[in-house]
Amino acid sequence: MGQSGLTFMDAKAWHAQAWEFLCRCVASSSVELGGCIREANHLFRIGPEAFGVSLSSLGEEKAVAALLDAGASESATFALLGRETAFMVSRAVSGSYLATVVLPGRTEEFTARGRTLELALLAAKTAALLAEAENALGVPRDALVPKREKAGIQAG
Numbered sequence: 001m002g003q004s005g006l007t008f009m010d011a012k013a014w015h016a017q018a019w020e021f022l023c024r025c026v027a028s029s030s031v032e033l034g035g036c037i038r039e040a041n042h043l044f045r046i047g048p049e050a051f052g053v054s055l056s057s058l059g060e061e062k063a064v065a066a067l068l069d070a071g072a073s074e075s076a077t078f079a080l081l082g083r084e085t086a087f088m089v090s091r092a093v094s095g096s097y098l099a100t101v102v103l104p105g106r107t108e109e110f111t112a113r114g115r116t117l118e119l120a121l122l123a124a125k126t127a128a129l130l131a132e133a134e135n136a137l138g139v140p141r142d143a144l145v146p147k148r149e150k151a152g153i154q155a156g
Helices: 008-027 030-043 061-069 073-081 117-137 141-151
Strands: 086-091 097-102 110-114
Touching (some): 008 030, 008 117, 030 061, 030 073, 030 117, 061 073, 086 117, 110 117
Antiparallel strands (some): 086 097, 097 110
16 A cells, blocks of 8 residues: 655656656556556556555556456456446447546546547556645645646546
């Protein structure tokens, strides 16, 4: 689970790392999928609770890794979403995916694209967690709109 004792500097570092990860998810191909899932398995556990996001239904870290090792990348991704995270996925004729995620206890939707179902879901969840981090850090809501648009992220 996340570390509830993150300092402000740690929160900023998590935020920066999460933004880099989000951009990687959006730009990655299926070749990088395993690495992205492994990174999400770590990233989702080291910060969100400090931002007021409970990830109690997140799959166990070793179980997620075992699913990935067994070639079950979709199942590993669903375990990283958690049972209580709402999501919706669509696939374009081009083969790219759009995923929308709503965190437990929240109402705002975050949509991201990816070249695979898993990458789109991980990017959307990361975008939602980043918004929580920005609220906790006091980042003005509209300050990151250009950055979100460049990354292909929609909030609403």
